[in-house]
Amino acid sequence: MAELTKELSQVALEDQTVGTPTVIVDDLHIVYKVYGSTSESQKGSAANALMRLVRRQGRPEMKEVHAVKGVTFVAHHGEAIGIIGRNGSGKSTLLRAIAGLLPPHKGAVYTNGQPSLLGVNAALMKELTGERNIVLGCYAMGMSPAEVRERYDEIVDFSGIGEFVQFPMSTYSSGMGARLRFAISSAKTHDVLLIDEALATGDRDFKRKSQERIMQMREAAGTVFLVAHNLDVIEETCNRVIWLHKGKIKMEGDPQEVLDAYNKA
Amino acid sequence: MSQPESALADAQAGGRAPESLAALAARHGLRRAIARPSMPAYLRQLWDRRHFILTYATSRNVSKYSESALGQLWQVLTPLLNAAVYWLMFGVILAQAKHIAHYPAFLVTGVMVFTFTQRTVTGGAKSISSNLSLIRALHFPRAALPLAYTIQELQLLGWSMAVLVVLILVMGLPVTMLWLLVPVALLMQFLFNMGMALFMARVGAFARDINQLLPFILRTWLYASGVFYAISDRTKDLHSVLRWALEFNPAAAYIEFMRDLLIYERFPERWAWTTCIFWAVFALIVGFWYFWRAEERYGRG
Numbered sequence: 001m002a003e004l005t006k007e008l009s010q011v012a013l014e015d016q017t018v019g020t021p022t023v024i025v026d027d028l029h030i031v032y033k034v035y036g037s038t039s040e041s042q043k044g045s046a047a048n049a050l051m052r053l054v055r056r057q058g059r060p061e062m063k064e065v066h067a068v069k070g071v072t073f074v075a076h077h078g079e080a081i082g083i084i085g086r087n088g089s090g091k092s093t094l095l096r097a098i099a100g101l102l103p104p105h106k107g108a109v110y111t112n113g114q115p116s117l118l119g120v121n122a123a124l125m126k127e128l129t130g131e132r133n134i135v136l137g138c139y140a141m142g143m144s145p146a147e148v149r150e151r152y153d154e155i156v157d158f159s160g161i162g163e164f165v166q167f168p169m170s171t172y173s174s175g176m177g178a179r180l181r182f183a184i185s186s187a188k189t190h191d192v193l194l195i196d197e198a199l200a201t202g203d204r205d206f207k208r209k210s211q212e213r214i215m216q217m218r219e220a221a222g223t224v225f226l227v228a229h230n231l232d233v234i235e236e237t238c239n240r241v242i243w244l245h246k247g248k249i250k251m252e253g254d255p256q257e258v259l260d261a262y263n264k265a
Numbered sequence: 266m267s268q269p270e271s272a273l274a275d276a277q278a279g280g281r282a283p284e285s286l287a288a289l290a291a292r293h294g295l296r297r298a299i300a301r302p303s304m305p306a307y308l309r310q311l312w313d314r315r316h317f318i319l320t321y322a323t324s325r326n327v328s329k330y331s332e333s334a335l336g337q338l339w340q341v342l343t344p345l346l347n348a349a350v351y352w353l354m355f356g357v358i359l360a361q362a363k364h365i366a367h368y369p370a371f372l373v374t375g376v377m378v379f380t381f382t383q384r385t386v387t388g389g390a391k392s393i394s395s396n397l398s399l400i401r402a403l404h405f406p407r408a409a410l411p412l413a414y415t416i417q418e419l420q421l422l423g424w425s426m427a428v429l430v431v432l433i434l435v436m437g438l439p440v441t442m443l444w445l446l447v448p449v450a451l452l453m454q455f456l457f458n459m460g461m462a463l464f465m466a467r468v469g470a471f472a473r474d475i476n477q478l479l480p481f482i483l484r485t486w487l488y489a490s491g492v493f494y495a496i497s498d499r500t501k502d503l504h505s506v507l508r509w510a511l512e513f514n515p516a517a518a519y520i521e522f523m524r525d526l527l528i529y530e531r532f533p534e535r536w537a538w539t540t541c542i543f544w545a546v547f548a549l550i551v552g553f554w555y556f557w558r559a560e561e562r563y564g565r566g
Contacts, residue, residue, distance in 0.1 A: 021293050026286040074289070101401055101564070108297055110290035114404055122399040123321075127328035136324050139317035140403055168331070 019077025022192055022223045023098055023115065027107035030068040030090070030097050067093040069247035070107070075192075080214065080224040082238035082255065084231065084262055090247040091227045095194045098225065112222070115192035116141070118185045130156075130165035130172075130180055137184040151187045158209065159183035179206055186213050193217055194225045211237055231259055301561045302406075304554075310406045318409050322416035344380065344425040348373045355493040365495055370433050370528050375492035377425040378520045381418055382458055383483050388414035389462025390469030390479055393563050400564035407563045408556055411462040419455055426451075433527055443526045446533075450526060453545040454519045460548030463556040470563055490516040515544040 067090045075081055083091045096102045098109055099117045123140035124133045134155050138148040156165050159180040161172070169177060195214070214237055218224050228234055234241060234255065241258040243251040251258050290296075302310060311318075330339045351372055355361045362368035392410040393400065400407060426447075434440070469475050489511065491499075496517055500508040511517065518540040525533045533541075 021289060021295065024286055024290045024295055026290075072286070074286070096401065100404070103561070108287070110287075110295035110297060112293070112295050116404065117402050122396075122402045125324055125328045127331040128324055132324060132327070136317075136320050139314075139320045140399075140405070142314065142317070142405065145316055 019222075020112075021074050021076055022079075022112045023075040023225075024110040025071055025073050025075075025094075025098065025107075026110065028068055028071045028094075028097060028104055028109060029066070029106040030093050030102055031105040032065040032067055032093070066105075067247055068097065071244070071247075071249055072107075073242065073249070073252065075223045075225070077222050078218060079240055080218050080226060080238045082234035082241040083225060083227045083244060084229075084234060084241060084258070085244035085250075089244040091244055092196055094244065095196055095225060095227055098192070099194055111192060113191035115194055116188075116190045118182075118193060118195040121181050121185075124169065124181065124184075126170040127168055129168055130159075130161060133169055133180070134165070134184055137181075138187065141185070141188045143188060155180075155183045155187050158186075158213070160206070175203065175206075182206075182210055182213075186210070186217065189220055190217065191222045192225070193223070194227075196227045207233075231263075235259055301557070304557060307406055307408075307557055307560070311408055311412070314405050314409050317405065318413045318416060321409070321413040322420060325413070325417050326420055340421060340424040341428055344373075344377055345428055347380065348376050351376055351493060359493075361494060364498065367436055367438065367528055370429075370436055370438065371495075371524065372493065373429050373432055374524050374527060375490075375520045377422065377429055378454065378523050379487055379490055379492050379516055380425070381422045381454060382461065382516055382519070383487065384421070385415050385418045385458040385462050386465050386483065387479060388418060390465040390475055392462065392466045393470035394473060394476070397564050407466075407560055408463060408553070411466040411556065412459060415455070415459045415462045418458070419451075422451070429527070438528065439530065441530055443530060443532065446526050447523070450519065450522050450541070453522075453541045456545040457515055457519070457548045460545075460550070460552030463552035464548070467556050467559050470559070486514075486516060490514055490520060492520065496521070513540060515540070515548070518544065 069090075071090075071094060083094065085091050093102065095117065097104060098111070099115050100109070100111070101117070123137055125136070128136070134152060135148055138151065138155075143151070156162075159176075159182075161176050161180055164172060164176060169180070172180070193214075211233070214224055214226070224237075226234060226238060238255050240253065241255045242249055243258050243262055251261055301307075326340070327337075330336050333339060335342065348369075352369060356368050356372060365371050389411045392414045393407065396410055399410075465475075491511075496511055500511055503511075512521075518537060522533050522537050522541050525531050525537065
């Protein structure tokens with residue numbers, strides 16, 4: 001009976017406050033396999049490598065890291081969910097699992113469309129000009145040539161790097177690089193957007209701009225997940241906070257309440 | 266799950282059975298994030314990413330020489346210097362030039378055709394393992410990476426071919442109608458290389474040590490492919506099976522095909538066509554299928 005009322009209240013909550021579910025995480029467990037990182041001495045020397053071959057051990061000892069241990073929640077349209085927790089609490093792992101980049105060990109992640117990590121960085125090449133990187137980054141996110149032409153000026157404007165767009169990215173200051181990367185990766189509209197510590201960089205002005213951009217994306221598209229150590233950003237941007245501790249949800253709900261509890265802990 | 270720190274999660278999640286979440290997902294049309302697309306869907310995704318593949322290949326070529334003073338000139342200088350080294354070794358010191366007519370053109374054709382395949386194989390083997398951060402950050406069909414590496418090498422080959430054409434003209438060899446078949450020869454080799462790059466990408470992604478081993482395998486292949494010598498001269502006394510194996514070698518087949526067109530001025534024989542087409546189709550199908558089978562596992566674990 002209790003189950004039924006809970007289910008009903010859950011449905012009612014969906015209907016009244018926010019839209020339809022966009023991400024459902026159902027009792028998710030993520031287990032990493034780490035090879036040979038146990039200790040440098042085991043892996044390093046040639047003699048050890050030879051001994052492994054002789055003993056027919058394919059690899060140095062495999063270590064399993066249970067990073068996410070049974071996380072369950074439902075995210076809806078129009079929500080911005082902050083994920084907080086200490087280092088190693090499984091925040092980034094959870095994001096990667098939602099993005100479909102890590103396979104669940106147990107449980108499942110159900111999503112609407114393709115959640116995307118805000119992280120075009122890896123596709124960019126620092127030897128190339130900002131101009132070429134914008135085009136490359138946009139294509140890497142799956143835009144069409146027409147979309148790239150349409151968004152190009154907007155990206156340059158938003159990043160505020162001005163004429164530096166003609167210079168190689170290796171000549172940029174770290175702030176300029178970060179701004180351009182954020183401008184590129186936020187140029188595409190995503191159904192579900194996952195942001196991992198992207199707002200730590202840049203000056204105050206840019207921080208404000210990027211927060212506005214996240215709000216826009218939330219309104220336009222759907223759900224935003226935000227991982228940050230900077231709790232101010234979470235407080236200002238999110239309408240719901242999940243506190244992860246050692247791979248489990250320790251607390252979840254209204255940002256103010258959760259952040260207060262987190263700060264006391 | 267019964268530890269105190271998860272009590273809240275339990276309270277929120279435990280009330281509803283997992284089936285209800287799965288049902289909720291089904292009701293709203295949500296799907297599991299991880300699944301390998303079917304082959305047709307995969308091909309369509311790749312086609313949608315064609316602009317990325319092309320731009321990525323070009324960008325890699327542009328960024329490659331951006332640190333050096335001579336810049337893009339190295340795209341021409343590298344194949345020229347390679348050919349010069351081989352000419353010194355095999356043409357002058359080992360005196361192959363006496364036995365083979367138009368030896369510089371013979372040698373440069375061999376070097377350039379083989380280098381195309383060699384570099385694609387080396388690049389393909391690294392295409393997944395050296396792009397893990399890209400794979401872990403963005404969604405795209407992973408085959409885009411080995412394909413981009415193959416296209417990158419094709420662009421480089423364009424420069425080499427220009428050098429080769431100049432060399433052939435300087436040597437006084439005639440321009441014939443057969444030159445029209447050069448793009449066909451390159452296409453067949455390009456398809457073969459694509460298949461090889463895809464195959465090696467999966468091998469290199471899960472067995473990293475292959476990158477250490479590959480230079481030796483490729484050098485053996487180089488010496489067996491008649492780059493510096495004419496296979497037909499050397500194999501007269503060999504057993505017919507061995508001779509057949511040497512001539513069926515895809516690298517040798519593509520080299521001989523190109524030499525027929527550019528140097529010997531003759532239409533390639535039927536067996537040459539058969540071998541070249543067979544390898545192009547075989548490598549592409551096997552390579553693509555083999556790569557696709559592990560699509561959801563790249564960059565994980």
